[in-house]
Amino acid sequence: MNKLSEAERYLLDAVKRGDEQGWPQLVERYQGRLLAFARSRVRNNSDAEDLVQEAFIGLLRGLDRFRGDSSLETYLFSILRRRIIDAHRGKARGVCLLRDTLRPGDDDSDSGPESRLPSPDPTASVYARQDEKRNEMHHALATAIDDLVSGYKDALNFRELQIIELVFYAQLKNAEVAKAVGVEAGHVATVKHRSLSRIRKHLMDMPALTSSSDADPPDALLTGVWEDHRPSCPKRSTLGAYHLGTLDPAWHGYADFHLNTLGCRFCLANMDDLKQSEDRADLDRLRQRVLQSTVGFLKKK
Numbered sequence: 001m002n003k004l005s006e007a008e009r010y011l012l013d014a015v016k017r018g019d020e021q022g023w024p025q026l027v028e029r030y031q032g033r034l035l036a037f038a039r040s041r042v043r044n045n046s047d048a049e050d051l052v053q054e055a056f057i058g059l060l061r062g063l064d065r066f067r068g069d070s071s072l073e074t075y076l077f078s079i080l081r082r083r084i085i086d087a088h089r090g091k092a093r094g095v096c097l098l099r100d101t102l103r104p105g106d107d108d109s110d111s112g113p114e115s116r117l118p119s120p121d122p123t124a125s126v127y128a129r130q131d132e133k134r135n136e137m138h139h140a141l142a143t144a145i146d147d148l149v150s151g152y153k154d155a156l157n158f159r160e161l162q163i164i165e166l167v168f169y170a171q172l173k174n175a176e177v178a179k180a181v182g183v184e185a186g187h188v189a190t191v192k193h194r195s196l197s198r199i200r201k202h203l204m205d206m207p208a209l210t211s212s213s214d215a216d217p218p219d220a221l222l223t224g225v226w227e228d229h230r231p232s233c234p235k236r237s238t239l240g241a242y243h244l245g246t247l248d249p250a251w252h253g254y255a256d257f258h259l260n261t262l263g264c265r266f267c268l269a270n271m272d273d274l275k276q277s278e279d280r281a282d283l284d285r286l287r288q289r290v291l292q293s294t295v296g297f298l299k300k301k
Contacts, residue, residue, distance in 0.1 A: 008072040016063065027056060030076055032276060037077065038267035041084050051087065053078035070229050073236070074085040076227050077266050095227055097263025098180065141225040142216060144202035148195055149231040157194065158254040159183075163191045165232050165262055167221045178259060233267050234258060238276055 011029070014022025034055060038048035058079040066075060081095070094100050152161035159181065166177040193235040199217070234255050241247045242255040258264055259271065
């Protein structure tokens with residue numbers, strides 16, 4: 001399932017063709033939001049810039065392997081997050097501010113889905129089988145979670161979407177989720193059970209991925225896939241409308257929760273970049289107005 005937008009496909013094709021403008025345009029498009037995210041994770045601005053640079057290099061190195069299973073933005077965020085974890089192993093913190101607030105001792109240095117699978121025996125064939133199974137599980141879970149989230153969004157059922165975000169994305173306990181959302185803990189358990197049942201149905205179509213029909217993927221594995229694919233994150237255009245105050249009330253409430261309660265660092269970085277872009281755009285417009293209004297005076301001079 002290809003998640004690339006037309007603009008992303010155009011940029012990637014331009015880079016692959018060796019178009020001189022393709023790469024600078026791609027870097028310009030994503031550097032602001034990536035730098036804002038890196039700055040939220042490391043204190044030194046120079047280190048943040050180095051990590052963003054490494055993320056772009058990582059994109060180029062893996063360009064032939066990128067299949068478009070996620071948006072280009074999400075793919076770059078995933079590369080950058082791993083670079084940050086590698087640079088600060090044991091110190092990296094969650095991608096949700098709420099998780100950091102409630103569990104300040106936690107870190108996500110090994111929260112990726114790869115780290116949750118059993119270590120393979122040291123033979124090439126076993127490594128290959130483990131990699132294949134891991135990729136199949138990752139893809140199946142990503143599809144299942146995306147379907148689950150899309151259903152909640154289409155139905156404008158943001159309350160239950162908030163619950164599963166807090167359960168699977170932030171990895172909070174039922175009681176913590178209930179307090180954050182304002183519902184009973186029993187309701188959280190019901191939503192979690194119903195969501196896992198829907199996910200399990202997707203996995204049952206791939207019997208090699210589960211040992212039994214009742215098996216559920218570990219919460220940590222779901223979190224790793226969620227962080228890699230960000231299915232619940234509002235689109236950049238939605239965040240822009242939220243910033244301008246033009247969103248439908250239901251969507252505005254959800255975006256506000258996602259940003260200010262859940263505290264998704266990816267989306268907060270996008271908001272920071274949007275605000276900075278808005279400031280730059282205002283200056284550019286002002287400059288153009290000044291130039292246009294003064295051109296006559298310059299000719300007289």
